[in-house]
Amino acid sequence: YRIYYGRAILPDPTMVTLSLGSIWFTLVFQANRKFRYFVLSLVLAAAALLVKPFAIFLLLPFVYLYRRKIPLAIVYFVLAAIPLLLWRWWISHFPEGVPASDWLLNSNGIRFKVACWFWRFADRLGRLILGYWGLVLLGFGLVRPPVGKYSYFSIFFLLSSFLYLFIFATGNVQHDYYQILLLPSVSIFLGLGLDWLLFHTGFMGKLLALVSVAFALGFGWYFVRDYYNINHPEIVAAGQVVNQLTSGRHEAALIIAPYDGDTAFLYQTKLKGWPIMEGNINEMIKKGADYYVSVRFDDLTKSILADAETPEDRLAKQAKNPTYVPKKFTLLAQTDSYVFVQLVPDRLL
Numbered sequence: 001y002r003i004y005y006g007r008a009i010l011p012d013p014t015m016v017t018l019s020l021g022s023i024w025f026t027l028v029f030q031a032n033r034k035f036r037y038f039v040l041s042l043v044l045a046a047a048a049l050l051v052k053p054f055a056i057f058l059l060l061p062f063v064y065l066y067r068r069k070i071p072l073a074i075v076y077f078v079l080a081a082i083p084l085l086l087w088r089w090w091i092s093h094f095p096e097g098v099p100a101s102d103w104l105l106n107s108n109g110i111r112f113k114v115a116c117w118f119w120r121f122a123d124r125l126g127r128l129i130l131g132y133w134g135l136v137l138l139g140f141g142l143v144r145p146p147v148g149k150y151s152y153f154s155i156f157f158l159l160s161s162f163l164y165l166f167i168f169a170t171g172n173v174q175h176d177y178y179q180i181l182l183l184p185s186v187s188i189f190l191g192l193g194l195d196w197l198l199f200h201t202g203f204m205g206k207l208l209a210l211v212s213v214a215f216a217l218g219f220g221w222y223f224v225r226d227y228y229n230i231n232h233p234e235i236v237a238a239g240q241v242v243n244q245l246t247s248g249r250h251e252a253a254l255i256i257a258p259y260d261g262d263t264a265f266l267y268q269t270k271l272k273g274w275p276i277m278e279g280n281i282n283e284m285i286k287k288g289a290d291y292y293v294s295v296r297f298d299d300l301t302k303s304i305l306a307d308a309e310t311p312e313d314r315l316a317k318q319a320k321n322p323t324y325v326p327k328k329f330t331l332l333a334q335t336d337s338y339v340f341v342q343l344v345p346d347r348l349l
Helices: 002-006 010-030 034-052 053-059 072-089 115-127 134-145 151-165 170-174 178-200 203-228 233-246 266-270 281-286 299-306 311-318
Strands: 254-256 273-274 289-293 328-334 340-341
Touching: 002 010, 002 178, 002 203, 010 034, 010 178, 010 281, 034 053, 034 072, 053 072, 053 151, 053 178, 072 340, 115 170, 115 178, 134 178, 134 203, 151 170, 151 178, 151 273, 170 178, 178 203, 203 289, 233 266, 233 328, 266 273, 273 289, 273 299, 281 289, 281 299, 289 299, 299 328
Parallel strands: 254 273, 254 289
Antiparallel strands: 289 340, 328 340
């Protein structure tokens, strides 16, 4: 799970990395009192919040670390939040660029329902992230006696992560990548549990630790391996054709690649454009659309095809065939899986 989402194009892994860096430099600052580490921690915290404001749940453990220096903690959080607040003020001038986010909280009323507990803790944490057997290590990590100078930091860290699960209930049920934020705190307790079994128990404890690690990794791969599958190869094939026909000539052109708002199809074309229709086809052309590509032969695609000039039409036009009927668009490629249409004349590309 972590390896897959660590290489996905998402802000979450970067947010987690920056947050952990800020925590680390805070610990270093408290150990040697050098002000530069406080500044480094502050910069990383501010960057984490800018990348994704959800980082606040990874930064909440600072309350524990600064529990004896509350004024310093207040200064820290205020300074870390200033860049985010300035950005929110700026982007508020362009509301069309702010995606809807209220639905992430509890838009479907699922927060404390049984289904919500199942998806968050049984399916995502137990099955997908920990491969079932990682729960053994997590359990031993939770029940072992607190150790170390920051003995309760890990507990506070885990509770703040779980608070995120409950606050953004709908988001965490509908998106499995939202649980990336849990990985640091869960990893700490996996380490504590593994340490306890390997170095504080007898032979059976060590055997249980090794079996749990092996099974957790094995089952984790078993469930995550399907994430690497290309479930819709037609978008890849269509994207390659678009790229082949436009590369080096019309790379600045804009394309419509409707895919229910998912940019995966648009990404395959290597062009800028739209992953969804924002009006009818004439309105999209006025917005600058030059091409249309689709892997679905829906009503819109059929209507565009009906008004697209085929190679046969071009031959009839050249031969001045009286049966030739002028068409508005130009068909560039078509198979049983996809269709690629030019929406404007060559001179307007």
